[in-house]
Amino acid sequence: MRPPRFWAAGADHPAARCLAPLGAAYGALTARRMDRPGAQAGCPVLCLGNFTLGGAGKTPAAIAVAALLVELGRRPAFLSRGYGGRLTGPVRVDPDSHAAVEVGDEPLLLARHAPTIVSRDRPAGAALCRALGADVIVMDDGLQNPTLSKDLAWAVVDAGAGIGNGRPFPAGPLRAPLERQWPHVAGLILVGDGAPGAAVAESAERRGLPVHRARLVPDGADLSGRRCLAFAGIGRPDKFFETLRGTGAVIVQARPFPDHHPYRAAELAALAAEADRLGAELVTTEKDAVRLPAAFAARIRVLRVRLVPDDRAALLRQIRQAL
Template identity: 75%
Template sequence: MRSPRFWSVPGHPAARLLAPVGHAYGTLTAARMDRAGARAPCPVLCLGNFTLGGAGKTPTALELARMLRELGASPAFLSRGYGGRLAGPVRVDAGRHGAAEVGDEPLLLARLAPTIVSRDRPAGARACAAGGADVVVMDDGLQNPSLAKDLSFAVVDAGAGIGNGLPFPAGPLRAPLARQWRHVAGLVLVGEGAPGEAVAAEAAGRGLPVHRARLVPEDAWAGRRILAFAGIGRPDKFFETLRAAGADVLATRAFPDHHPYSGADLAHLAAQARRLEADLVTTEKDAVRLPKSHPARTLAVRLVFDDAGAVGAQLAPLLRR
């Protein structure tokens, strides 16, 4: 879905109109989060976000899995496989599966470590352990109570924060923020921006560590003429990353998150790129939803923590459970 603009505008009439529905939805979600979940055979690390839409969970999950490996662990990823048709549990195989079967994020995660897609989270965790994992890394699932978590981080896009601070559909929150804090042990703040700083200040006030991070391009983009397109939670963040890397972004196209690109979409993008004499560039997450023969280049990024040592100190107890 594409976030409505009023989600970022405090006091907007549409938000006020929908506030009673949002209150009911948020209250039910918060009560659901408080339920006790099943224990997995090994520790569970959960990366979630307070809001609907993207915040940088997948790059965060990848970097934390790398850190767990450096600590001597054998992590596996567990994902619901949003957008895919397979209920699982199934181990993702990039040679056999596409985004239509398992979703886009799992295809990216599977490049680094074994990845299980399962709508039944406890069954998925058992499949991770059966495959040799000694830590399960959940990409999303903070609001899903079916599986008990040993450590949960909330990932927040600093440029977006929590929007107007109201629960869906009046705003982007999945549940009232005050009710969600009790389920996280730290905040991962990605990028810079006043909206995120407000969330960071509240986390610090609650005694929670704030782990600041940024997305760093892995390739050189300075001076390249680009038509950038993306169907992610906040496409503007992708466009900003390209500009910050020195790319000459001549035009942009934003699609809804997890958008299934049609032939007409791709033909229109190609025609516009030819007129501009520009290269088509998209995200890694979008790229796995494109035909393998599509000529779009991808912006590969890696999440870098300002203080990796502080993050590692929170991860280390998982290995001693």
């Protein structure tokens, strides 16, 4: 799905006001659900979620947190719902045999870094994590899911988008009213720069919550001076295009697609033909690449990114306290 433009146009936009009653009902139901007690996992559970629908950088943040846990001598495992995949789980993700249509695109990325379990039933997924030897569970998403008790939950916020118009879905991007979500988080991970995110960070700091500022850093690809046809089906494709430009690449055409977009053969053929016409290389995100057929993936460049916290020591301190 593509987020509607009015989500970023202010709370007084006519469409937002018209949908406000539905948003109030949806937000109230989600908030009540968040307040329910969850099952104990038998080991610490760290959750990387977000206040809104759509992407915010949760997966790179989860990978960064898992790396810090390994540094502390722990054995983390990732737990994901597997959005976009058909397997309900619990199942361990094998990136060599599973496809995105089975387990979702994000779990395939996570599984390259630590054991990863996909499970719609989070407590059952946590039990499998423990059976595989994990002594701490890192949840990618699930802030609004109450079925598993969390020892530490961060809200990951894309600074360029913030919380949009501040209204609950469908009037805006919030999953529940922000005031009802604050009690469920122990801090913020603010990705990138931007006034929308700065406003959320100020609100967190007024509540005494730590704000861990971080940025996405390109990892590995040398694209400086290269002509690129960039395409991305993520929560905010413009963020990818900005990162790609920051490497020195010359974007001759940028093609945004909806988040988790299942690319059709005709779309891929059109992208390849356009790249040939422009004398450009096809470049996309790592998350998009795992959704592409192998024959097409072989001709594209992938811009990998990693999340780098500005104050790594502060993030480590909060992790240690939770453990």
